[in-house]
Amino acid sequence: MINYKDIESALIEVIKVAYSQGTKKYDKMGLTYVSYLKTIQRKRDSDDHCKYVAKQRTPNEKVYNERMADFKD
Template sequence: MVDHKDIELAQVKIIKTALRKGRKYDNLVKNYGEYLKKLQAEKNPNNYIKKTAVKIFPNEEAYTLKLENYRK
């Protein structure tokens, strides 16, 4: 089962990769940086992950739109 440590590690890898590719001021880096800071500050990180995932991607259409925005 995936827990908050796995999510945190994945976010760090995404941020590092984006920065290496020169995307320092990109929406992806900004958003993932904010999510990572909030995740690290949470008392119950697993619940935070669930709430955030549902908020960001309430359905397939929202997921597709978010993915397209990151690709720009």
């Protein structure tokens, strides 16, 4: 099972790659991922926070259909 340490190491790798490119187009992306990393490290229970964020970002078919119906109206 994936825990917050796996997510943290993946975020670190993304940040390293973004900053190794040395171009300005990665600056905002790098800062965004740094803020994600700091948030995970700051939380008391990082696993619960990661589960919460995953549930928020994973599409729910019922909610998706409701949003699309609202969009079409």
